[in-house]
Amino acid sequence: MAVKKGKQTVVFQKKIAIEATAAFVGKKEGEGPLKDYFDTVVEDAMYGEKTWEKAESKFVKNTFEEALKKAGLKNSDIDYLVCGDLLNQCSGTVFGTREMGVPYFGIYGACSTFGEALTLGSILIDSGGGKTVLAGTSSHFCTAEKQFRFPLELGTQRPPSATWTVTGSGAAVLKENGSGPVIESATIGKVVDMGIKDAANMGGAMAGAAVDVITAHFRDTGRNADYYDVIATGDLGYIGRDLAVKYLAENGYEMPSSFTDCGIEIFDRKTQDTHSGGSGCACSAVVFCGYFYTLLKESKIKRMLLVPTGAMMSAISGKQGESIPSVSYAVSIERQ
Amino acid sequence: MWGEFMDTTEKGKKAYGRAVDSLTPNSKLFSNCLKAFVTGGLICIIGELLKNGFTSMDFDEDSVSLLTNMVLIGTSALLTGFGLYSKLGKFCGAGTIVPITGFANSMASSSIEGKSEGWIMGLGATMFNVAGPVIVYGLASSILVGVVYYFVK
Numbered sequence: 001m002a003v004k005k006g007k008q009t010v011v012f013q014k015k016i017a018i019e020a021t022a023a024f025v026g027k028k029e030g031e032g033p034l035k036d037y038f039d040t041v042v043e044d045a046m047y048g049e050k051t052w053e054k055a056e057s058k059f060v061k062n063t064f065e066e067a068l069k070k071a072g073l074k075n076s077d078i079d080y081l082v083c084g085d086l087l088n089q090c091s092g093t094v095f096g097t098r099e100m101g102v103p104y105f106g107i108y109g110a111c112s113t114f115g116e117a118l119t120l121g122s123i124l125i126d127s128g129g130g131k132t133v134l135a136g137t138s139s140h141f142c143t144a145e146k147q148f149r150f151p152l153e154l155g156t157q158r159p160p161s162a163t164w165t166v167t168g169s170g171a172a173v174l175k176e177n178g179s180g181p182v183i184e185s186a187t188i189g190k191v192v193d194m195g196i197k198d199a200a201n202m203g204g205a206m207a208g209a210a211v212d213v214i215t216a217h218f219r220d221t222g223r224n225a226d227y228y229d230v231i232a233t234g235d236l237g238y239i240g241r242d243l244a245v246k247y248l249a250e251n252g253y254e255m256p257s258s259f260t261d262c263g264i265e266i267f268d269r270k271t272q273d274t275h276s277g278g279s280g281c282a283c284s285a286v287v288f289c290g291y292f293y294t295l296l297k298e299s300k301i302k303r304m305l306l307v308p309t310g311a312m313m314s315a316i317s318g319k320q321g322e323s324i325p326s327v328s329y330a331v332s333i334e335r336q
Numbered sequence: 337m338w339g340e341f342m343d344t345t346e347k348g349k350k351a352y353g354r355a356v357d358s359l360t361p362n363s364k365l366f367s368n369c370l371k372a373f374v375t376g377g378l379i380c381i382i383g384e385l386l387k388n389g390f391t392s393m394d395f396d397e398d399s400v401s402l403l404t405n406m407v408l409i410g411t412s413a414l415l416t417g418f419g420l421y422s423k424l425g426k427f428c429g430a431g432t433i434v435p436i437t438g439f440a441n442s443m444a445s446s447s448i449e450g451k452s453e454g455w456i457m458g459l460g461a462t463m464f465n466v467a468g469p470v471i472v473y474g475l476a477s478s479i480l481v482g483v484v485y486y487f488v489k
Contacts, residue, residue, distance in 0.1 A: 007340075051452040052452070146449055150445075151449045152422065152445065152448075152449065153416050153417075153421060153448055153449075154445040154466060155416075155421045155425015155426070155432050156429075156433070157363070157368070157425070157426055157429045159363055160363060161360045161361070190340070193344065194344065194349055194352045194353075195349035196352075196353065196356060201356065204359070204360060207356075208344075211342055216340065216341060239356070242359050243355060243356060243359055246355060246359075247342065247355075251341050
């Protein structure tokens with residue numbers, strides 16, 4: 001059974017291995033610096049479907065199937081799906097998984113969903129509730145823009161602080177006593193609202209939640225940044241990363257240069273016009289499942305803290321003048 | 337208290353907001369204004385040229401302004417459909433938003449997205465998502481000005 005350590009951290013007693021991962025991405029992500037780490041690059045934003053929403057669900061379906069295939073498992077071997085996305089009612093994952101016939105948990109943590117899924121999946125296994133869990137998320141640039149912002153073809157300028165929603169899906173198969181990197185502990189973040197109202201500056205809004213959960217993780221575990229080879233936030237982008245470095249230092253934790261952000265890693269901002277970086281549920285999911293998982297597998301890194309970050313505003317809350325509450329999860333993954 | 341390790345008092349939030357502002361690069365105000373001025377002016381010149389052209393073709397005054405607008409709106413909607421207007425808009429900014437072409441772009445771009453939800457509740461309902469407020473407040477203010485003009489003139 002999982003053991004609670006400190007105020008917010010769960011330490012897993014069983015060996016919860018990430019048996020396999022899969023990462024499917026869109027064209028732009030497939031042109032970025034991490035292009036060689038993804039399973040499939042889908043050139044067509046519609047993925048051969050009639051709507052962007054159907055395309056996102058197809059990303060989910062194909063990515064989840066690929067993750068199972070790589071783990072050598074069938075649908076019937078999976079005890080639970082723990083998954084979510086950005087769309088209303090988590091429709092991206094619901095429609096993508098409706099034919100799978102696997103017990104389903106739909107979760108919403110905005111862009112932090114992948115961290116929430118890994119955490120809850122590990123708790124399920126550690127509690128003895130199951131042995132195998134598939135954790136996955138998706139996002140799609142076009143569906144996200146449509147729901148949260150303006151029509152794609154509207155001729156507007158994006159401010160320098162804006163981030164670019166990653167198109168794709170990432171999935172990880174968690175298996176008790178499996179092979180592969182192990183999820184050792186997770187720190188569950190609180191909702192933190194620093195009063196930022198600019199939805200075009202989500203890194204700025206979310207940095208507070210990331211700082212809060214990373215500090216809590218260090219306090220609960222007695223560790224500091226040196227313990228990890230890599231600490232990667234989800235989608236703070238350049239502005240959010242700089243903010244997090246500043247506030248973590250104020251909390252007494254100097255971040256090394258290896259402190260990075262999945263949204264910074266996935267795009268080349270000089271050539272890809274992505275401004276502050278990537279964002280979306282798929283951002284931390286595909287960067288972890290594609291890139292960091294490979295580094296862990298190849299022993300290029302031994303320990304990492306993955307900290308997906310979520311800006312929890314809705315299309316309505318922003319119009320009503322609300323600030324942006326944020327949440328973040330710190331998941332400690334290591335090679336054993 | 338929300339976050340334990342972030343100062344979420346009013347004072348803490350203000351300081352945080354200032355930190356966000358200082359780390360966020362500003363939009364390039366001067367070059368954006370210059371681009372908007374030149375490209376917006378260019379669209380107006382095209383409009384004037386069209387107007388002169390139609391006038392020389394012996395249309396009456398009402399028909400001339402109607403035809404000019406039709407060409408500008410039609411071209412803008414067509415460019416939106418081909419995915420070119422958003423690229424123009426990225427460069428021109430307010431230069432392509434403010435003229436009547438921007439209005440056409442806002443309706444065409446909303447329509448394209450609404451189409452996946454059908455002709456009535458999709459395209460028909462979402463067409464005015466962006467343009468709607470402009471029409472409502474444009475009409476409202478023109479009525480107001482009309483009333484004032486009636487009494488004051």
